[in-house]
Amino acid sequence: MTPRTETPPATFTPGRTRPSARGFLGWVMAPQRRGPLLIAPAIATLVVVNIFPLMWSYGLSFFHYNAKRIAVPPHWRGFGNYVDLLSDSDVWGRFQNTAVIVIGSVAVQLVVGFLLALLFSREFPLRRYLLMLVLAPMMLSLSAVGVFFKLFYEPTLGFIPRLVQEFTGQPFVILDTPVKANVAIICADAWMWSPFVMLLVLAGLVSVPKYLYEAAEIDRASAWRRFRTITFPYIRSLLLLALLFRTIETFKIFDVPYVLTEGGPGTSTETISVYLFRVAFNYFQTGRASALGYIVLFGVIVLTSLYLYAIQVRRETEGPSR
Amino acid sequence: MKRLQMGFTALATAAGVVLAGLGTPAPAAAKDIVINMAAPDWLPTRFMQDEFNRTYKAKSGNNVKLVIDFIPWPSYYQRVAASLSSGEKKYQMLVTDSQWLGDFVEGGHYLKLNKYIDKDPELKAMLDDMHQVIKDTSSSYPYKSNNYYGFPQFPDNLVTYYRKDLFCNDRERDAFKAKYHKTLPCYYAEWQNVDWDTWGDIGEFFHRKKGDKLGDGVADDDFYGIAFQAGKGYDFSSMQINSLIWEAGGDIWDETSTKPAAGVVNSPIAVKALERYLDLLKWAPPVAKTGQMDIFVIQDLYMQGKVAAIVDWVGLAGPVIDPKVSKVADKSWFAQPPGWRKPDGSINRFMNIGGQPFVLTTWNSPEVVHEALEIVKWWLSKPVQINFVKHGGESGMLSVLQDPEYLTWAPWTRAFSDNYQWQKDIWHIPEFFPMLTQQQEQFDKAITGQISAKQALDAVAAFQDKLLKEDGRIK
Numbered sequence: 007m008t009p010r011t012e013t014p015p016a017t018f019t020p021g022r023t024r025p026s027a028r029g030f031l032g033w034v035m036a037p038q039r040r041g042p043l044l045i046a047p048a049i050a051t052l053v054v055v056n057i058f059p060l061m062w063s064y065g066l067s068f069f070h071y072n073a074k075r076i077a078v079p080p081h082w083r084g085f086g087n088y089v090d091l092l093s094d095s096d097v098w099g100r101f102q103n104t105a106v107i108v109i110g111s112v113a114v115q116l117v118v119g120f121l122l123a124l125l126f127s128r129e130f131p132l133r134r135y136l137l138m139l140v141l142a143p144m145m146l147s148l149s150a151v152g153v154f155f156k157l158f159y160e161p162t163l164g165f166i167p168r169l170v171q172e173f174t175g176q177p178f179v180i181l182d183t184p185v186k187a188n189v190a191i192i193c194a195d196a197w198m199w200s201p202f203v204m205l206l207v208l209a210g211l212v213s214v215p216k217y218l219y220e221a222a223e224i225d226r227a228s229a230w231r232r233f234r235t236i237t238f239p240y241i242r243s244l245l246l247l248a249l250l251f252r253t254i255e256t257f258k259i260f261d262v263p264y265v266l267t268e269g270g271p272g273t274s275t276e277t278i279s280v281y282l283f284r285v286a287f288n289y290f291q292t293g294r295a296s297a298l299g300y301i302v303l304f305g306v307i308v309l310t311s312l313y314l315y316a317i318q319v320r321r322e323t324e325g326p327s328r
Numbered sequence: 329m330k331r332l333q334m335g336f337t338a339l340a341t342a343a344g345v346v347l348a349g350l351g352t353p354a355p356a357a358a359k360d361i362v363i364n365m366a367a368p369d370w371l372p373t374r375f376m377q378d379e380f381n382r383t384y385k386a387k388s389g390n391n392v393k394l395v396i397d398f399i400p401w402p403s404y405y406q407r408v409a410a411s412l413s414s415g416e417k418k419y420q421m422l423v424t425d426s427q428w429l430g431d432f433v434e435g436g437h438y439l440k441l442n443k444y445i446d447k448d449p450e451l452k453a454m455l456d457d458m459h460q461v462i463k464d465t466s467s468s469y470p471y472k473s474n475n476y477y478g479f480p481q482f483p484d485n486l487v488t489y490y491r492k493d494l495f496c497n498d499r500e501r502d503a504f505k506a507k508y509h510k511t512l513p514c515y516y517a518e519w520q521n522v523d524w525d526t527w528g529d530i531g532e533f534f535h536r537k538k539g540d541k542l543g544d545g546v547a548d549d550d551f552y553g554i555a556f557q558a559g560k561g562y563d564f565s566s567m568q569i570n571s572l573i574w575e576a577g578g579d580i581w582d583e584t585s586t587k588p589a590a591g592v593v594n595s596p597i598a599v600k601a602l603e604r605y606l607d608l609l610k611w612a613p614p615v616a617k618t619g620q621m622d623i624f625v626i627q628d629l630y631m632q633g634k635v636a637a638i639v640d641w642v643g644l645a646g647p648v649i650d651p652k653v654s655k656v657a658d659k660s661w662f663a664q665p666p667g668w669r670k671p672d673g674s675i676n677r678f679m680n681i682g683g684q685p686f687v688l689t690t691w692n693s694p695e696v697v698h699e700a701l702e703i704v705k706w707w708l709s710k711p712v713q714i715n716f717v718k719h720g721g722e723s724g725m726l727s728v729l730q731d732p733e734y735l736t737w738a739p740w741t742r743a744f745s746d747n748y749q750w751q752k753d754i755w756h757i758p759e760f761f762p763m764l765t766q767q768q769e770q771f772d773k774a775i776t777g778q779i780s781a782k783q784a785l786d787a788v789a790a791f792q793d794k795l796l797k798e799d800g801r802i803k
Binding site: 073074075076077160161162163167177179180181182183184187267268269270271272273274284287288289290 | 406409410412413415431434435436550560561613614615617618619620628629632634758761762765769772773775776778779
C-alpha cells in the first residue's frame with residue numbers, strides 16, 4: 007500500500023494566488039476574460055440607456071399609443087404611422103424647412119470656416135489669443151446660443167436691430183418673415199460651427215510642406231495657381247469631411263430654432279427635429295413620434311454612410327501616409 | 329433646616345418634572361416628511377417657498393419640508409407631463425394650470441379630494457370660502473362639476489398696466505381729446521369706459537419717434553402706445569384672442585356639449601374679433617410682427633419704459649412696481665382691461681382666467697396626503713393670503729376679497745376683484761394641449777401675416793373637429 011500523501015493546508019504566501027481566489031472570482035479574473043469584464047459596464051449602460059429604448063421605440067412605432075395614457079393599451083397599426091407620415095404634407099414641409107437651413111448653414115460654415123483657416127494659417131500678432139476667441143462659440147451650449155441670438159435680434163432692445171436703426175432710422179425686425187427668420191437661424195448656427203470647419207481645414211493647411219510653396223514661388227506660379235494645385239488638394243478631403251459632418255449635425259438641428267423662433271413665423275422655421283418634439287411632447291402621439299424618429303434616423307444613417315464612404319475614398323486616394 | 333428646605337425643593341422639582349412627563353403622552357417620534365412640489369418659476373411660487381420656510385410649522389410635530397421645483401413657464405407643461413407620464417412619481421404636489429386638470433385626472437395622476445374635504449370641516453369651510461369662479465375653473469373636473477381636485481395656489485386675471493405720468497398728463501389729455509374727441513383715461517373709472525377702439529387710439533396716439541415730445545419730456549427712444557399677448561409659445565396669444573372672441577359674442581368649442589367646433593370657432597363673429605385683434609397689433613412694439621410678444625416680453629418692454637400701456641397678468645405686476653428692476657415703478661397704475669362695446673353702449677369685458685390651483689398626486693401615502701392638506705390649509709389661511717396679496721400675489725378666498733382693507737393691499741386689487749365677474753376658461757379636457765398647440769400655430773401665422781383671420785379659424789375648427797371626433801367627444 008502506497009503511503010497516503012497529505013496535502014499541506016493552504017497558506018497565503020506573498021506573490022502567490024490565494025487558493026480561495028481560484029474559485030469563481032479566479033475564473034472571472036482570468037487574463038483572457040479581463041477585457042470583456044472591463045468593457046461590460048459600458049456595454050450594460052449602452053444597452054440600458056440606448057439599445058433598449060431604441061428597440062422599445064421601434065416597437066412603439068407600429069402602434070397607436072399615447073404615453074400619457076398608460077392605462078390605454080397600444081393599438082396595433084402596422085406600417086400605418088409610417089404611411090401617414092410619409093404622405094403628410096406637414097412632414098414634408100418640415101423636411102423642406104430643414105433642408106433650407108442645412109444648405110444655407112453648411113454653405114456659410116464652409117466658406118467662413120475656410121476663410122478663417124486661411125487667415126489663421128499665417129503668423130500674425132495675437133494670433134493665439136484670437137484663435138481661442140474664434141473657437142469659443144463652438145464650446146457654448148446650443149440653447150445658450152439660441153438665447154444670445156434671441157436677445158441680439160429683439161427688435162426694440164436687441165443689439166443688431168439697434169445697430170441697423172442707427173443707419174436707417176427705421177425699426178429693423180429680423181424674425182418677422184419666413185425668409186429673414188431662416189437667415190437669422192442660419193447666421194446663429196454658422197456663427198457657432200464655422201470654427202469647427204476652420205479647425206479641420208487648418209489641420210490640412212498646416213500639413214502642406216513648405217518646400218512646395220517655395221518651389222512654386224521659384225516657378226513664379228500665381229497665388230491662384232498655388233492654391234489650386236498645392237493647397238486645395240491637401241484640404242479637399244478635409245473639406246468633404248467637414249461638409250458631411252456638418253450636414254449630419256445640422257440635419258438634426260433643434261435647440262437654436264426652438265429657442266430662437268419656436269419654429270415661427272407660423273411653422274416656417276420648424277425643422278424636422280422641432281416637429282418631432284411637438285408630435286411627441288405637445289400632441290403626445292407617441293407611436294407616430296417614434297415612427298418619425300426612425301424616419302429621421304434613416305436619413306441620418308444615409309448621410310453617415312456617405313461620410314464613411316468619403317473616408318474610405320480619402321484613404322484609397324491619398325494612401326496611409328497622409 | 330435650610331439644607332432640609334433645599335432638599336425638599338429639589339425633590340419637589342424633580343417630582344414635578346417626572347409628573348409633567350407622565351401627564352403628557354409621549355409624542356410619537358417626529359418624522360421627516362419632504363413634499364416635492366413642481367411649480368412655475370415666478371413671484372407667486374417663490375413667495376410661497378419663502379413664506380413656508382419662514383413661518384410653517386406642522387401641527388403634527390413632524391419635520392415637514394416643502395421643496396419646490398421651480399420650472400420656467402414656457403416649458404412647464406412639457407416638464408410636468410414628462411414627469412407624470414414617465415411614472416417617476418417625483419412630485420407629491422403640483423401647481424397646475426386649470427386646463428390641465430382633465431389631462432392628468434384622466435391619466436390617473438391627480439388625487440380627488442372630495443372624501444378629504446367631507447371629513448375635514450376646516451377644508452370644507454375653505455372650499456365654501458372660495459370664489460365660485462375659482463371652484464368652477466381651477467378646482468373641478470369635469471368643468472363646473474362637484475369633483476374637486478385642487479385649491480388655488482394663485483388665482484390670476486388680466487389687468488391693464490399704464491403710465492400715470494402720461495395718461496394723467498394735462499397736455500397729453502388735451503391733445504388726445506382734440507384728436508379723438510374722447511377722454512384719455514387716467515382714473516380707474518375712466519379706464520372702465522375704454523373699449524378696443526379706444527385702446528387702438530391710445531396705441532396710435534402714444535406712438536412716438538425718438539426726440540418727439542412725450543408727457544412733460546422728450547422720448548429718448550422710439551415709444552409705443554400699447555402691447556398685449558401675441559406670442560406663439562404655450563397659450564400666449566390664445567389667452568388674449570379668446571377674450572376678444574367672447575366679448576364680441578363668439579365662442580370657443582364648448583367642452584360640455586357634443587356639437588362640432590366648425591361653425592362656432594370660425595363663426596363670422598369670431599373672425600371679426602380676430603381681425604380686430606390683428607389690426608391692433610400695428611400699434612404694438614415691432615416684436616409683435618415676429619409672433620414672440622409673450623407675457624414676459626411685454627412686461628419687460630413696459631418696465632424698460634418703452635410702452636405706455638399693456639394688458640398682462642397680475643402675477644407679473646410685482647416686479648413692475650419694484651424700483652430695483654423697473655424704470656416705471658413709481659409711474660404705474662392698474663385698471664381693468666379694455667372690452668368690446670355692445671350696441672347699447674355698455675362694454676363686454678370677458679377674459680380668459682389665469683392662475684393655477686395646486687393639487688396632490690395619487691401615489692402619496694396617507695401621512696403625506698395629511699401633511700400636504702395641512703400645507704393647503706396653511707396657504708389658504710387668511711393671514712397668509714393677506715400677506716400674499718400684499719407681496720404681489722392674489723387671493724380667490726371671499727373672506728380676503730371682501731375684507732374692508734383689501735383694496736389698500738396692492739395697486740391692482742380693485743381691477744383684479746372687479747374682473748372676477750368676467751372670467752371664462754379654455755377647455756379642460758385631456759385633448760387641450762394638442763388643441764392649444766395647433767391653435768397657437770394658426771394664430772401665429774395670422775399674427776405674422778401669412779394667413780387671414782378666417783383661414784386661421786377655419787384651420788383651427790377643422791383640426792378640432794377631426795381630433796374631437798377621433799376621441800369620441802363630438803358626434
